Amino acid sequence: MSKAPSTAEMLEMVKAMPADLKRELDKLLLADGAPIWVPQDGPQLSAYNSPADIVFYGGSAGGGKTDLLLGLSLTSQEHSIIFRREAVQLVGIEERMAKIIGTRKGYNSQDGVWRLPGKRILELGSVKDAGDWIKYQGRPHDAKLFDEICHFTEMQFRTLIGWLRTDNPKVRQRVVCAGNPPTEPEGEWVKRFWAPWLDPNHGNPAKPGELRWYFTNEKGEDQETDGPEPVMMGGELVKPQSRTFIPSSVDDNLFLAATGYKAKLQALPEPLRSQMLRGDFNAGAADPAWQLIPTEWVKAAQARWKPRDAKGQMTALGFDPARGGIDKSSAAPRYGNWFDHLVTVPGIVTNDGPKAAGFVVPLVRNGACICVDGIGIGSSALDFLVGLNLLVLSVVGSNSSELMDKAGQLRFRNKRAEMYWRMREALDPLNPDPVALPPDPELAADLCAVRYKVVTMGQKAAIQVRSKDEIREALGRSPDKGDCVAMTFVSNIPTPKQAKKERSWRDRLGISQRKRGSAQAA
Missing domain, CATH: 3.30.420.240 (Nucleotidyltransferase; domain 5)
Structure with missing residues (x-):
């Protein structure tokens, strides 16, 4: 009995097909009810199936991060939104989606809205300025998806996910972030948010894909708890949310395996090479030229x-x-x-x-x-x-x-x-x-x-x-x-006035004895 070809082998076979044969194969697959997109085996599949409320996928460059976000909006979500920090950065996402589905039909470039197969909707949004999150205030989505999460401020992220909701109980609500390690200090909050996976000094490190649960305490700070059970806080029960981090690399992406992309990452200067090739979140990011304190x-x-x-x-x-x-x-x-x-x-x-x-x-x-x-x-x-x-x-x-x-x-x-x-x-x-x-x-x-x-x-x-x-x-x-x-x-901070020290009985007795001795000598 012949062995079934691997995913990589099947991909090579498809690549070698003539263009007209590829089109026929696409028609057959769609007629057979095959999904328009499927996650690749490995980390991408793990992130797709992760039960975590908030998933961070990526680390290295070339791991199929953007494809994961597009794939979720195409196959599992009803009304998604993908955020990039700047609108111009959304162009690549538009192009990739058009390539996946084979058409731009259903896309309104002025509104940044895709009408996708299966009556699904995908919005593309940007928040260039810190306060731009307010443009999306109150707008519900069942999936909040962030491409290059380290480019966003912590406040933008936390406020934008606040309106994660749907009126369809059959659709899962989820937050998925994709990105590489931060290259500037402003992105360091990501390492704090996913500290059990990214901070080497964390007292209780987590494994890739492992779930950890957090709630916001009375000080407004994240607090880890043992599991998903509700926590009593301020007289009411609060349901913790789960987080996880799933690393990926260019080696996990079959579509880039034969393109020479890995060699380009290997040629990058340090610390960019460690960040993009190995997803090293602790590789030293270069300080901006005018950073006051190194x-x-x-x-x-x-x-x-x-x-x-x-x-x-x-x-x-x-x-x-x-x-x-x-x-x-x-x-x-x-x-x-x-x-x-x-x-x-x-x-x-x-x-x-x-x-x-x-x-x-x-x-x-x-x-x-x-x-x-x-x-x-x-x-x-x-x-x-x-x-x-x-x-x-x-x-x-x-x-x-x-x-x-x-x-x-x-x-x-x-x-x-x-x-x-x-x-x-x-x-x-x-x-x-x-x-x-x-x-x-x-x-x-x-x-x-x-x-x-x-x-x-x-x-x-x-x-x-x-x-x-x-x-x-x-x-x-x-x-x-x-x-x-x-x-x-700041200069001229006043020092506290030193209070007069009360003399002890020994001091007072010593003074009396000296006075008495002086009187007798006289």
């Missing part, structure tokens, strides 16, 4: 951090309050050149002065100065803290600075430039006593998102850094953790 400096500061039982004297407490929305209020307890874990709460908890003060006051130790963002809700918190006779410093980033950098060559455009540049100097590994930062991925992302430029200020050159709004645009969220740490580096 990524390696931040990693080194977090690597030298060790927990302390005896923390010593608190020297400052940075506080960046938020009024509400998705922003968080964050506080950074500083003890010399060592920072304790940052403390955060949802902005709604600190939406007025008394509430903001109620959050931060219990965190103060040793009468340390509270450095508060003095704009917006921060001004209300500031007034209330001053009324409590606490040591407080208002930090207004737009105010002028009189300082210069350590080399004495450059001035600072404003206080924001001053505090971030001074922090940069403190993080410099050549500093005799460099700063130690807690291992907080969001803090690292905030600090690495700051850019700077040299501008003219009067007769001198000055350093100007990216504004908070510009960082918010890049990250898709407020850089509250980075700002609360940076505020502790």
